[in-house]
Amino acid sequence: MGITVVDVTKRFGDFVALEDVSVAIPEGSLTALLGPSGSGKSTLLRVIAGLEDPDRGQVLLGDADVTHRPARARGVGMVFQHYAAFKHMTVSENVAFGLKVRKRPRAEIAGRVHELLELVQLEGLAKRYPAQLSGGQRQRMALARALAVDPEVLLLDEPFGALDARVRKELRAWLRRLHDEVHVTTIIVTHDQEEAMEVAGQIVVLNRGRVEQVGTPRELYESPANEFVMSFVGPVNRIGDSFVRPRDLTLRLEPDADTREAMVERVVHLGFEVRVELVREDGQHLLAQLTQEEAEALELERGLIVYVRPSRETVFTS
Amino acid sequence: MIAKWALRLGALGYLAFLLLVPVGLVFYRTFEHGFHPAWAAVTNPQALHALWLTLLIAAIAVPLNTLFGVTLAIALVRHRFPGRGLVNAIVDLPLALSPVVVGLSLYLLYGTGGWLSGFADHGIKILFALPGMVLATIFVSLPFVVREVVPVLREIGTDQEQAAETLGAAPFTVFRRITLPAIRWAVCYGVVLTTARAIGEFGAVSIVSGRIEGKTETLPLYVQSQFEGFNTTGAFAASVILALIAASTVVAMRFFRPKEEA
Amino acid sequence: MATSSAVTVARPAGLAGRMGGGIARGMAIGYLSLIVLVPLAALIWSSRAHGLGAFWDEVTKAEAASALKLTLVVSLLVAAFNAMMGTAIAWVLVRDSFPGKGFVNAVIDLPFALPTIVAGLVLLQLYGPNSPFGVDLAFQRTGLVLALLFVTLPFVVRAVQPVLLELDREMEEAAESLGAHRFEVFRRIVFPNLLPAILSGVALAFARAVGEFGSVVLISGNIPFKTEVSSVYISGQIESDNAAGAAAVSVVLLLISLAVLLAIGAFRHWKTRHDR
Numbered sequence: 001m002g003i004t005v006v007d008v009t010k011r012f013g014d015f016v017a018l019e020d021v022s023v024a025i026p027e028g029s030l031t032a033l034l035g036p037s038g039s040g041k042s043t044l045l046r047v048i049a050g051l052e053d054p055d056r057g058q059v060l061l062g063d064a065d066v067t068h069r070p071a072r073a074r075g076v077g078m079v080f081q082h083y084a085a086f087k088h089m090t091v092s093e094n095v096a097f098g099l100k101v102r103k104r105p106r107a108e109i110a111g112r113v114h115e116l117l118e119l120v121q122l123e124g125l126a127k128r129y130p131a132q133l134s135g136g137q138r139q140r141m142a143l144a145r146a147l148a149v150d151p152e153v154l155l156l157d158e159p160f161g162a163l164d165a166r167v168r169k170e171l172r173a174w175l176r177r178l179h180d181e182v183h184v185t186t187i188i189v190t191h192d193q194e195e196a197m198e199v200a201g202q203i204v205v206l207n208r209g210r211v212e213q214v215g216t217p218r219e220l221y222e223s224p225a226n227e228f229v230m231s232f233v234g235p236v237n238r239i240g241d242s243f244v245r246p247r248d249l250t251l252r253l254e255p256d257a258d259t260r261e262a263m264v265e266r267v268v269h270l271g272f273e274v275r276v277e278l279v280r281e282d283g284q285h286l287l288a289q290l291t292q293e294e295a296e297a298l299e300l301e302r303g304l305i306v307y308v309r310p311s312r313e314t315v316f317t318s
Numbered sequence: 319m320i321a322k323w324a325l326r327l328g329a330l331g332y333l334a335f336l337l338l339v340p341v342g343l344v345f346y347r348t349f350e351h352g353f354h355p356a357w358a359a360v361t362n363p364q365a366l367h368a369l370w371l372t373l374l375i376a377a378i379a380v381p382l383n384t385l386f387g388v389t390l391a392i393a394l395v396r397h398r399f400p401g402r403g404l405v406n407a408i409v410d411l412p413l414a415l416s417p418v419v420v421g422l423s424l425y426l427l428y429g430t431g432g433w434l435s436g437f438a439d440h441g442i443k444i445l446f447a448l449p450g451m452v453l454a455t456i457f458v459s460l461p462f463v464v465r466e467v468v469p470v471l472r473e474i475g476t477d478q479e480q481a482a483e484t485l486g487a488a489p490f491t492v493f494r495r496i497t498l499p500a501i502r503w504a505v506c507y508g509v510v511l512t513t514a515r516a517i518g519e520f521g522a523v524s525i526v527s528g529r530i531e532g533k534t535e536t537l538p539l540y541v542q543s544q545f546e547g548f549n550t551t552g553a554f555a556a557s558v559i560l561a562l563i564a565a566s567t568v569v570a571m572r573f574f575r576p577k578e579e580a
Numbered sequence: 581m582a583t584s585s586a587v588t589v590a591r592p593a594g595l596a597g598r599m600g601g602g603i604a605r606g607m608a609i610g611y612l613s614l615i616v617l618v619p620l621a622a623l624i625w626s627s628r629a630h631g632l633g634a635f636w637d638e639v640t641k642a643e644a645a646s647a648l649k650l651t652l653v654v655s656l657l658v659a660a661f662n663a664m665m666g667t668a669i670a671w672v673l674v675r676d677s678f679p680g681k682g683f684v685n686a687v688i689d690l691p692f693a694l695p696t697i698v699a700g701l702v703l704l705q706l707y708g709p710n711s712p713f714g715v716d717l718a719f720q721r722t723g724l725v726l727a728l729l730f731v732t733l734p735f736v737v738r739a740v741q742p743v744l745l746e747l748d749r750e751m752e753e754a755a756e757s758l759g760a761h762r763f764e765v766f767r768r769i770v771f772p773n774l775l776p777a778i779l780s781g782v783a784l785a786f787a788r789a790v791g792e793f794g795s796v797v798l799i800s801g802n803i804p805f806k807t808e809v810s811s812v813y814i815s816g817q818i819e820s821d822n823a824a825g826a827a828a829v830s831v832v833l834l835l836i837s838l839a840v841l842l843a844i845g846a847f848r849h850w851k852t853r854h855d856r
Contacts, residue, residue: 051753071756078757084750088772098758149758329672330684332665336730337690340702347705389608397605405609407841408616413784414837416791418811419830422818423619426626426827433622457615489601518695521793521811525818538695545701545798557698567693572686
């Protein structure tokens with residue numbers, strides 16, 4: 001079921017969390033709501049979930065206007081950053097909760113719980129309590145719990161934010177595979193652009209309560225709508241009115257017509273890529289990105305004078 | 319929506335009925351016959367003595383319980399020693415124990431034939447005199463400082479204290495400069511509770527004091543004796559004083575309340 | 581605290597420091613023993629001074645037994661009622677907002693701060709022979725119950741409040757998103773997590789009710805076999821010079837207090853079992 005958000009505005013006292021936000025989420029997609037803190041992405045998710053009422057605007061699930069329907073009647077499954085595990089219930093009781101509330105027969109519940117625990121690879125831990133699980137396991141349990149009631153929509157609020165880096169990466173890939181298998185319309189809120197780019201098919205970039213751009217990861221990277229999106233989605237050099245990606249900054253040992261002089265301050269070797277921090281004569285700092293071979297060819301080292309020129313630049317006209 | 323209002327009115331209605339109406343009545347009945355009788359009732363020698371005695375006992379009991387309370391709290395949290403669990407239980411005991419039982423215990427201990435009746439034999443009166451009343455008051459008001467300081471000590475952990483130690487601070491300096499500032503609000507709150515309990519104590523002190531008017535009668539005991547003597551104005555006037563002290567206690571409690579309870 | 585420019589070597593708390601701490605601790609424990617332990621030991625000793633047979637006789641004497649029974653029944657009743665009202669009040673104070681909430685929150689502490697005799701006097705005036713409401717509950721068990729409800733009010737409220745404040749709201753939102761109604765969320769999610777705190781508060785309220793003296797001694801009339809509770813009975817026995825009788829019943833109350841403390845300890849342990 002697709003989701004449509006139309007002109008939603010939400011205020012908390014004087015603070016405007018969302019302003020005239022309209023978004024269309026295609027059915028079966030995995031969409032990321034990406035933005036810095038305070039951008040309104042969590043608020044938008046909660047409005048879609050029914051945990052917040054918008055001051056203005058509509059939320060549609062499929063064709064139905066659910067704007068004033070409470071959360072429990074929307075058929076959404078939600079996963080929270082800090083798991084929201086029912087700490088007084090076992091793992092299987094947690095997963096079974098939604099079904100128990102719907103008064104499904106015991107046998108059906110048991111079967112479904114087993115099926116889901118297998119899906120999230122927690123079969124052996126059914127009788128444990130959340131306090132006995134690791135963060136990653138708790139989050140998988142939370143996902144199983146949300147999926148148990150066959151939601152039309154799955155909403156994830158910074159689900160991996162409380163986990164350490166390695167677990168985060170594992171779960172990202174895992175989520176992607178899960179989505180390929182289960183095909184539920186999924187929205188994930190994140191402030192991590194790498195996560196959004198890696199996991200989502202479509203990204204909605206939010207800033208200060210407004211939508212900046214909607215597009216695929218590639219579209220966002222290659223055709224950013226404005227400065228905010230461009231600098232949020234990846235590192236960028238600002239040279240005058242132009243914006244240049246580090247990859248698009250060419251380094252030469254000899255000057256020519258369009259180059260500017262700069263000194264290498266630092267060379268960071270990150271495996272297959274090399275990051276070079278430069279400073280121009282007028283004091284501006286630049287960041288360039290080269291492959292291992294390119295860096296070796298130039299024999300880059302601290303203090304070396306090089307000549308830089310953008311091979312591609314972006315200018316925003318508004 | 320209806321449930322919310324029903325709950326709200328039910329809870330608040332119960333509170334108004336149980337708390338506010340009674341307290342309002344105290345003030346009404348006190349000044350029912352005018353200001354002067356009420357004033358006279360609390361400024362006569364017996365009443366003034368009772369007030370003074372009450373404050374004196376509190377002035378002895380509270381600092382002692384604070385000093386030893388903080389020491390006990392530190393011992394319970396920071397040190398391991400045999401019988402720690404038992405000490406913990408004993409500290410909590412006055413909270414669950416009837417004041418009459420407390421009074422009786424002291425009566426049996428220091429009275430004729432008791433283990434410590436030797437004091438009386440040598441002319442040091444414990445029972446029916448100030449010392450006994452102080453002992454009873456200390457007993458019933460003992461737990462509060464300890465109970466308030468213990469969780470704070472537990473929560474702040476030993477990191478800061480250990481850091482100070484590695485920087486060369488002697489134990490007492492660590493206590494004075496690191497531990498004490500960290501627990502000071504908990505101590506204040508505990509002191510407020512201890513004082514309230516000490517001033518308001520009735521049952522235990524009633525038994526050990528003998529309720530000798532003008533000599534071993536605290537203000538709460540004075541309230542009772544006035545009431546039994548059919549001097550209701552006197553009883554109520556003294557009650558007003560105690561109620562005002564209670565009100566300031568409540569305000570102080572609100573002010574010093576540890577944040578988790580706010 | 582001077583630190584020289586040279587590297588400061590960490591000095592462990594030397595023997596003097598450890599001894600100092602030990603001395604302080606020893607004195608504190610001595611204080612505790614003198615104030616609490618020794619008197620209670622004297623009490624227990626006195627109660628068995630005439631043998632266990634005499635002890636048992638005193639406790640099972642008609643008046644004593646009746647007082648004990650009344651005390652327990654009334655205290656249980658009051659504790660149970662507090663479980664309900666105390667939780668409701670705590671809920672309203674934490675989850676609801678209305679003008680004057682701060683005042684109401686502060687006022688909860690009043691029964692603790694007010695001397696019991698004053699509370700007793702006031703309740704007698706309100707519900708006794710001179711009652712402005714036209715009721716007369718003095719010398720009746722209802723009066724007794726009212727007095728005990730007054731003094732035990734804060735216990736459950738203050739036990740539940742912090743737990744309710746700290747409760748993970750997301751758990752409730754998760755339950756809601758999974759289809760549960762407000763009341764179901766309370767029943768299945770909130771209440772199980774509040775239960776240990778409620779029970780702790782109830783235990784304290786029960787203990788307080790069992791031992792209460794000052795507030796009941798006026799309104800209940802202390803009619804033996806009808807409205808006389810154990811604390812008043814003990815007081816009466818002391819006045820009639822029956823120290824043995826008083827001591828015996830006191831030991832029973834002491835045992836009840838100890839049992840309550842054990843229960844509270846157990847609840848505390850139970851409460852943290854699901855936390856990490």
